[in-house]
Amino acid sequence: MSKAQKSKLGRRALLLGGAQLGLSGLLGWRMHQLGVKQGDKFRLLAEENRINIRLQPPARGLIYDRNGNGLAINRQVYAIEIVREQTKDYEAVLHRLAQLIPLSQEQIDNVIKEMTRRRAFVPVTVATGLEWEHIATVSANAPALPGITPRLGLNRQYPVGADFAHIVGYVGPVSDYDLSKIDDKDPLLLIPRFQIGKNGVEAEIERPLRGKAGLKRIEVNAVGRVMRELDGQASAPGINLQLTTGPELQRFAMERMQGESAATVVMDVNNGDILALASAPTFDPNKFVNGISVADWRALNENEFRPLANKTVQGLYPPGSTFKMVVAMAALTHGVANEREDVYCPGHKDVNGRKFHCWRRRGHGNVNLREALRYSCDVYFYEMAIRVGIENITKTARALGLGQKPDLPLPAVRTGLMPTKEWKRVNKKEDWFIGDTANAGIGQGFVLASPLQLATMTARIASGNQITPRLLNMFDNKLTPVTGTEKLDFNPAHLDMVRAGMYDVSNHPRGTAYRSRLSGGEQMAGKTGTSQVRFITKAERDRGVTKNKDLPWNRRDHALFVGFAPFDNPRYAISVIVEHGGGGSKAAAPIAKDVMQKALSLGANEYGPLPSQKRSQAKPPKKTRA
């Protein structure tokens, strides 16, 4: 090699070496960039790659009846899930699965729709309520079914079914509509088909019943296979509830109202415990748990008797003559009525030139307070209402629990309406007329109340205490306090006068509910009511009053009855309404009589222990020696 060549080679080698060193520097700089500068970011990404967090759904809290029987329980079922990201051709996998378990094309389409809507790693439930044999076949064919995993799950069940449907309500799969409606960041709600309360107590106490999700951190490899479980946090089950409602009475009331569109409320007058809260007709809540079919839903919605409505708290009715106790108490309290004064009933009363009829066209002649209640004389109460005025009536009604929203864990509990002059001006843009007061005197016109409110009113009259309805006995294994045992702000003598009138209704041979008096030595005090639904047109009036029977069902009068028993030592208050049932004494009082008889037959009717308590009771406490 010549000198020139050698020096050229040297120079070129230097050039090349410099370039190579520069490139090496770039490599080192890049390593520093990735590993040191952005190391934390990539470390986090590596952890995200590696660690999957799985939600552990909690067991939903249980709901028990008064006796400690389960009304809403969790049943173990097998379900099959599919994870989209773990399978390449999920359609083929689903079709293969359909050969092993009952799975229709429609269900497959639904699952595919659901899967494409959710993120790839979210497991989508393919089928639920499967038998063990199905799971065994699927497990045996696991290699051919990538992404498919069997899961042991809990499904809500309502063993008593329809009887408690309106109280307990039901759960159903969470829908996009539900998610848009509620501001709840609970990740459980993102689990497809996660069951949340949709109606009744299940909906109103949803959060405590749901419990808290557990977390499980698992290490997965690139294809999603679980390598090991790292750590986690156990789920916390929802709290348990015990209702005040008893199964026998509830069932009896439901059966007694069969064929009617009716509601019955039975309340303990001493503490407000709701012993029966029955709304007929009813429905099977179990149909809702995994999503109700369109046909079933339509049948329930198109039924004229509105089976889905809980009429005990959601139904508002003109209380009719059952409101007369309120008018009597108002008149007595404000000194415009007394025990002895007779009011003459010629069969109607003229108010500002308009004729207000008594239900008895011939009139009752001279009636005092007790007789007026006994015969339900309308003219007496037109007179008293006009004397005492609408404001005092409304004040008294409120004191007796009407026109106020009952505080119950039930959906759409209604307030009812106790009108005032101001209310009419604001809402009807009209002045209050004296005729409105007369109408209110017999529980018609603007006055509206729910069966629960009427039962509360009756319980307050019976006990003289500010009884408030109570539906939950135990919340999370703790007794809920009894409220409203304070005395009402009424003269006890006045209450006695009203009670005497109610006594006559059921026990005086000419009382409106004499035929529905209790047998077996107990005595009930009550009041019938018949409230008009229809607006009687001038033409109808001229033609003469049409008989109820001749009207279409939905224009007939509502039949009502409120009462309490036993008279001497009241225990239970009851209210019954039969929608469009006709006269209160004919349609409502017999139901009330039977239900009350049943309630009294239950004896002390004390609470039964909850299953967990039963267990602890079975084990005698260990005695430790000092």
Added chain:
Amino acid sequence: MSSLLNDHHKIPSGFRKILYFHWPLALLLVAVCSAGFLMLFSVAGGKFSTWAEPQVMRFGVGFIAMIIIGFTPISVWKSLSVPAYLVGIALLFYVEYFGATGKGAQRWIDLGFMKLQPSELMKIALVMIVALYYDWLDEERVSKVQWVLPPLILTALPMALVLNQPDLGTAILLAGGAGVVMLLAGVSLWYFGGAIGAIIGVVWAVIGSKGTAYQILKDYQYRRIETFLDPSSDPLGSGYHITQSKIALGSGGFSGRGYMEGTQSRLNFLPEKHTDFIFTTLAEEFGFVGGITLLVLYILIILCCYVTAMQNRNRFAALLTLGVAATFFFYFSVNMLMVMGLAPVVGVPLPLVSYGGSAMLVLLGAFGLVQSAHIHRPR
């Protein structure tokens, strides 16, 4: 070592050659290969037999081959340059028509005990023949157009064959190796400027031809280029390799997650974790420190070659030594650029570390040539 001996004007002979061996270079090679065994043991999940064991055996064979080649006078290798090139071309033709197909490319000749990749062999044979050419060529003719053409043709022929396989990575390495020898031989820098311009033109043509009837590269190669430019565009498809590779590299941090503790490789998030992407596992488990250490070892190997080449008055030997060093440099730099997301994924293994017989044997053989040049240098 050689300086300890008093008769340093004579070329050593017989077993005395062992004293003149370039031991620092040999030790560096052993160190790099050992890092490879360590990583192959780790990515196999702590199993020696999966990848590490065959690799150790090949290393043993390769190391002995290196010594034998080193002991053989450089003049012998010089005279074998042309036959080696012709055999390489013949083998490339052979795989074109009879080779086994793996990963969409025809690259191997199955010899029974190992799979031979003629393209690996060709990288060295090309450097040899180009070095031979410039050893022979008169000084004045080096930059003359008609004398620049022969090495270009010598390079273009095997390049065309490997591109046809198709193997873009090897083609780049072939061009790089030959180009470096031409640069060192003193070819005018204008040619290199022209070549860079031509490459830009080719790139433009390659991208411009996409989707037309004259499409130059295969679809998967286009995808790799697109993915390189924007890995996040398809994180679960073609971009997966680069994204996961960068995550593994970065998650190692400064000092790594610990040997056998790399989750990216252990849980199979890394593609080709025992071959092209083995550096990512090394960086994941030993961090920035581990990566830099390997880079420094590589640079020291290159440096050894530079030092011995500069001392060598034999033009063929010097050009060959630097050509081998340059090829080696291209290997690891392209691989590292690729796994660190600075170059498209072209399929170049990490030299002496990635699992693979051909590259290991050919590279150790090539360093045998460097040893031979070192031992038999004129004194």
